[in-house]
Amino acid sequence: MSLLSSAISITRYRVNGKVEDPISDAVYLGLRKNMLPDIDDIESAHSAGWTSFQDPFTPSFEGSSFVYGNYFVFSLRIDKKTIPAKLVQKYMAIEIAKKCQATGREFLSRNEKKMIKESVISILGLRIPATPNIYNVVWNYEASQVWFFSHLKGPNEELETLFKTSFGLVLTRIFPFTFAESCPGMSGFDLDLLTPLSPTKILR
């Protein structure tokens, strides 16, 4: 989902720690380190990596293209090849028929069918292009916050993993408890009272 869409969804994170100075260089290197690899010409079914906000289909971070005012803005792109099951079935049937004809047998063993299936998936994997999904990321470095424009579990998990491997920083998702924990207005005494809280029964 794009930050510039008419309706957006946001998951917020707290960034634990800071990168080394100079900050822009460290962010650039982190983005470069896990820039999206192209999987169109290989049989890999899934790839994830950073790409630029303005031109997500040609990943590049040259010329500080990820710096917008006080923010770092880039995208997480997840490419996935989805091979329709019916297509696999069709090519399996063709290959099984060919093999039966070549060997003069009526049936193939389970293992032979399994090997044919793997080979069909591998060949189709090379021929089918990956479908890209793009999710924008806004990093407010000063506030130690990241906004991720999706609520989907898979992309959020991918973001958390990739952020750590790229920048060496752990993201903590913001929800009521983690918000309260990091709230500047909460004293140590308040935090001691937070942990044992239990639900209120407003009407008994």
Next chain:
Amino acid sequence: MLDIATAYKRYSFLGHEFLTWLWYLIETDGHRLGQVDPPAIVLILGKRIVLENPRENHAEKITIKGEYANFEAGILPLRQGSLVTELSLEAKSAEMTWEFNLKGESLSISAMKMSTTGPIESLDDVEGALLEKIYLLETILQFIDSLFERFIKMRVSNDWEDKVVPQIRAWIIKNEERPNL
């Protein structure tokens, strides 16, 4: 120290209590929400309220939808022990408007629509539109954060049980008794 997944589940009730309190506040505080007068941002109920009864073994979920969610329809589930789990809200300031859904357990925002940024006609317009959108988002997120901060500080104090909960309880009972118009 609690791991994240446990903390998320264990304290999701805080988000539900926050939204229930927020609804009470919107209805009783004349949309001022404790801000200076005139308020910088006015908050009103949107078109959807989701309530859940946490005391049931299998949580009972009630969704009220419509052009400005029916206030009375939500009171009865509250009377029966439900709390608000999702709230659709509209916020307005002198120059900006926002519409969004706020989910209690995650404090996450979805379907956010904001005052339109200028049209993007060239690549140079993208940066301006982007920064404007970030500014709009930051404004409303800071406002929501300030409300949650106010709630959580009150929630850990004695004021919650001694003052706020009796006030919410009285509001529910009073409105349940109110004849439907």
